[in-house]
Amino acid sequence: MIDPVLHAWGWEIPVYLFLGGMVAGFMIISGYFTLKGHHKHSDFSSFYLPHISLFFLSAGMFALFLDLEYKVHVWRFYTTFKFTSPMSWGAWILLVVYPMLLLNTLVSIPKSFRNRISIFDRISDVINRYPALVKNIGAANMVVGAVLGMYTGVLLSALAARPLWNSAMLWILFLTSGLSSAAALVHLISPDKTEREVSAKADNGFLIFELLVIVLFLVGLVTSTRAHKQAADLLLTGPYAPVFWGFVILAGIVLPLIIQLLAVNHKIRHTPVAPLFVIAGGLLLRFVIVAAGQASVIP
Amino acid sequence: MSSRYAMVIDTAKCVGCMDCVVACKTENNVPEGYNRDWIVQDVRGTWPTLHMEIRSERCNQCDEPPCVETCPTGASHVHDRGGVVLVTKELCVGCKACIAACPYDARFIHPDGYADKCTFCIHRVEQGLDPACVAVCPTRCMTFGDINDPNSQVAKLLTSRKWHTLKAEAGTKPSVYYLT
Missing domain, CATH: 1.20.120 (Four Helix Bundle (Hemerythrin (Met), subunit A))
Structure with a gap:
């Protein structure tokens, strides 16, 4: 008797979910440090952690890209928003995550990185002129991180067939x-x-x-x-x-x-x-x- | 009321000859190693009280298709005519969410990279023909038609015979019915 040939998710999806979940954790931790003003004492969580997040998230997205069977159509994710599709939510959430991480890096630029790219220094100075803005960036990172972390689980739990x-x-x-x-x-x-x-x-x-x-x-x-x-x-x-x-x-x-x-x-x-x-x-x-x-x- | 295409398969007549499988592969140019329909031999009970059912299975063209809901790009969609679930290959990214979402494991990734499955041979149906599998069945165990038309053969069969659908508890409201 004949059964259909099934293509299952391989190593790429677990790697993507792991890295996405870890970045979610980074965002919550670094967001917390920024929110509480700890970035003034330690720039690791507020500056380096978002940088590590950018790298990890990009690696995770690359794994997701590798999983796609029709890679040249990857841009199709951004031609529509499907309310009922967690994967569509994820694609759009990732677009929010990147600017949030970048903003968090600019809250606390370490001395060794100062005076390298003047525009970043200027933005950082402007951000730090408004303590409420710094707190909002920290809080926003925590919220977006939590949404990203939840999404990695919702992506699977929405599939009632499994x-x-x-x-x-x-x-x-x-x-x-x-x-x-x-x-x-x-x-x-x-x-x-x-x-x-x-x-x-x-x-x-x-x-x-x-x-x-x-x-x-x-x-x-x-x-x-x-x-x-x-x-x-x-x-x-x-x-x-x-x-x-x-x-x-x-x-x-x-x-x-x-x-x-x-x-x-x-x-x-x-x-x-x-x-x-x-x-x-x-x-x-x-x-x-x-x-x-x-x-x-x-x- | 809009049309709702359905397939009714008489398991008492099906002998598992796989003509439907061959017809589908030929009609739809399904690549080697892949199938849009297949045969299942389901034996239940304990000896000596055994019951065997031979079924020709395929995409169930669900009325509430999880594959369509989970598709992030809208490639999987419900066709205007007959509520048939189709895939627009130009929109598909091959993310396989639809494959994971299908309780019937009816989808596969075509070697060209897009999700593929049974279409109820909509290209034939729009010309007034039956799907290829229905047309070739030597025992005439398969019937295709509009279930919303009370005078259709499929509607009459479902009111006159006992039937079941696959994995009804999944709540997807399948459009492939099996007469018992």
Whole structure:
């Protein structure tokens, strides 16, 4: 008998969702630092983090571009706006994200970057003349970042044909995971000790919340229809269980959480192992959810 | 009332000969390795109380098509005539959101890069012909017509016989009906 040939989403979509979620986390963190005026003391979160975001987001969009089967038609995303299509929302949201990130970089230009491009210095001076504007840029970055993070989950959860994705918890999970990965990267690379300490503490909170969200996500599926229960089984006991339990939950959340809890309580020294595991766990979470979701069907 | 094209397939008559598959590939120049329609042999129950159904499956031309809703560019759309779901390949970016959204896995990416699927052979229907699969079926198990016309053969079959649709719980209101 003949079945249709299916083309599924490959590595590009999980990478795009991971990088998009991480950038969402960066925007919320850097927006918070700008909103609270911390950019005056540390330019990492307000200047370098948005720059890193621009790079990560562009890399994510490139992965999305690679996934398109009709690449020369990519501009078609911007010839219409489909209210019912999360992918259309995403395409337009990304257009808002870029200027927001650029504005945040201009709030705090580090001394080493001053007097390089005069127009940027002038814009930065104008922005800093109005403290309310600086706060609004910070708040706007937080809001747009949150929308971006939610979108990465909504993109999948709107597809009711795939029971695993069809959960109202998915956007919360991806947003929390994005925040967690972003905090982990700040913890890993920020030159500012206070920022690293704050990020590690924040990440512990995100990881605990992420665990709770995963539990609720699975409980929601298991207590729903047969299709949803079968979808949950793919993660709980099925072919994706080893990666889900071993790498996403244990190595990606529980282990780094224990290490970071000990570190922030000064029992052990901070180690790059924990944030690296968190970031890898966030990436694998997207891979597992995207792959298992495509394997889940309405029977 | 506007027309609503539907296909009614008598599973008691279908023998799974795959003439419909071959006719579709020929009529629509479907590339090798891809199919717009296919045959499913569905066996249910436990021995000795078994029930087998042979079905010719395809895009269900849903009345509430998730593929159309999720398409970001408007390439997937509902045709004015008969509510048939079509893809304008010039608008398609090949993002595969429609493939993920379809509960019937009825879509595929054409080697030229756009989403492709059954069109109910709308180019034939507009000339007053049946879809190719219906036209060639040797057991006459497939009937095509306007379900909103109470005098049509499809409407009469659905009022006189027991039928089911695929994955009705998905809520997409399919337009392909299977007589049991």
